[in-house]
Amino acid sequence: MATREGSTFKRCGCRDETTGKALGVTCPQLKRKGGGWNPSHGAWAFQYELPRTTDGKRRQARRVGLATHTEAVEGLDQVKALLALASGDEDIEVQIADLIQTAPANRRPLPDLEEVRKRIGTGADVRAEVPTVAAWLTEWLDGKPDLAPGTRASYAGHINKYLVPHLGRRRLDKLQARHVEAMFTVIEEANTHILECRESDDAKVQASVRGQRAISLSTKHRIRATLRSALSDAVRRPDLPMTVNIASHVRLPSCPRVKPMVWTPDRVRQWQADGTVPGEVMVWTPEQTRTFLVHARKYRWLYAMFHLIAAKGLRRGEAVGLPWSNTRLMDGQIDIRVQVVQLAWETVTSTPKSAAGQRTITLDSDTIKALRAWRRFQLEAKLQAGKNWEDTGLVFTRDDGSGWHPAQVSDWFLRISRAAGLPPITLHGLRHGAASLALAAGTDVKVVSTELGHATTHFTQDTYQTVFPDVAKAAAEATASLLRGGPVPVRTPMS
CATH class of the missing domain: 1.10.150 (DNA polymerase; domain 1)
Structure with a gap:
């Protein structure tokens, strides 16, 4: 019979030939004639009287089928050590007893001592299953x-x-x-x-x-x-x-920020020769961007959008989701407050994910002119469509007033740039180009960072400051001029 100190014992599955009852611990074969335990018969077990359940019922920790007496003693000692972790706290003692009692029923080993100690230290219920x-x-x-x-x-x-x-x-x-x-x-x-x-x-x-x-x-x-x-x-x-x-x-190689590379004449010639694209993020020169916009004028339903992205660096989702209510052409400003996010093929309209993304950008006169021309064209199309016009309130729409799917805009961008014979960039590369152009033109980095929706000016400057070779060349010449004792070359904005 188990006591509060617990006990170890040996038993087997033999039965009395006359009554058929299990002999258990009384089987004579469990011991040798000399009184020692027979190692080839029966199995060891231990039992220990656990603290009562929350409703007052008695219970035991009992494990059978152990190969050696040492295993039985170690198991009994572990039960005692686990209960000792409660340090007299009856609630924790009951939790530990619950955990000990369920282990054999679920064919699991006794709880790990250090694990239970850790869980008690964090205030966790030791009975709760740790999730995968x-x-x-x-x-x-x-x-x-x-x-x-x-x-x-x-x-x-x-x-x-x-x-x-x-x-x-x-x-x-x-x-x-x-x-x-x-x-x-x-x-x-x-x-x-x-x-x-x-x-x-x-x-x-x-x-x-x-x-x-x-x-x-x-x-x-x-x-x-x-x-x-x-x-x-x-x-x-x-x-x-x-x-x-x-x-x-977890160790991973450092991931340096990918900086845009410009399609210089040498890189364009190499690309034309063997299709080599030298960088992960490529941008066009100002001349190449102008070539694209001239070609894009043929596509009246898209030109103004591409012009705005090229000039002010809007993200694709910001341009696609831009409402007229946030576009103030008289003031020459646009409030970026919404964007269209593509999830697989589905789209969701949401706010920019960061506070910096919600911003107001100032338009130049050329962009205002392009948007006003587009607005007139859109209103004429709306009158012609009549009841078939879908009134979305968006700045950039298809010929029935419905909004553009972001992927369709990217596809059209690639088609137009190929038709113009330009080296490949992504639509997001047009945004990168706008950032680089603004810095190359001498715009203060803080202004550029704010209008792009970057969280820090460091990111803007580190990523875009030296994209165009002409800018780096001008800086080099200015330094050389100082060394020669001559006048510093005057930096002029890029055309």
Whole structure:
């Protein structure tokens, strides 16, 4: 019979030949003739009387089927050590007893001593199940109803494509930095496979990775940032045994900011010769931008939008979602307060995700002229369409008044730039070009940063200040002139 001190014993499954009753601990084969235990018969067990349940019922911690007496003693000692963690607190003692009692029923080992100590230290209910990484990430994302749609889609993509497939089955508090680093190793191996298949001479091998893309270093950093954000919330939860955010200790190569590169004549010639695009982000020279806008005049439903982006650096979603109510041509100003975000093919209208993104930009006379001409054309089209006109209130619309889909605008941009014979840039590259042009023209970096919606002037200056070679050349000549003792060359705005 168990006492408060507990006991160990040996038993077997033999039955009395006459009555059929289990012999248990009374089986004569459990011991040798000399009185010692028979190692080839029966199994060891231990039992310990646990604190009563919350409704006053008696219960025991009991585990059978152990191979040695040592295992039984160690198990009994662990039960005692676990209960000792309560330090006399009856509520915690009952919680620990509940945890001990459910372990055999669920075919689990006894709770880990250090883990229970840690959970008591954080004020967590030791009986609660620690979620898996997958369960926690789902709970974490569901618990953020105010996320911007684009941010939510980004988090969900990282979770569903990478974090859950690689880490989801691990218990949250057992996740280690090496597990996350192993995930990135697997991703990089997949990248290598994709690139090797693309370079293969075998068409079937090439086809095997069609539609797959290599994961960039910047994307890996964003995946880690999503995990870090989720684990930060887990560490703050008192009911989870988390004290360290392991994502902060995951090693990744540094990810330098990608700076735009301009399509200089030499780079254009190389591209024409073999299709080489020298940088991840390319921008046009002022002359190339003018060529594009001249060609874009043929497309009356798009020209004013492209002119505005090229001159003032609006983001695609900001231009597509711009309402006339926020456009004050008499004042020469536009209030950026809304944007259209593309999620897969669906679109959502929302506010810019940062405070800096909500801003007022000042228009130049050429842009005001282009927008007024467009406004007249749009009103004429509205009168002709009559009841078929969709009154969206947007500045830039299709021929029935409906808004543009962001992807359609990008597609038209690429078509027009190809038709103009220009080297390739993305529509966002037109925004990069506007920033570079403004700085090259001598506009104060703070003004440029504010109108672009950047959070800091450092980002603006570091990214765009030296894009155009002519600007760098002028600075070099100014320095050389000082060394020669001559006059400093006067810097004039770029045309």
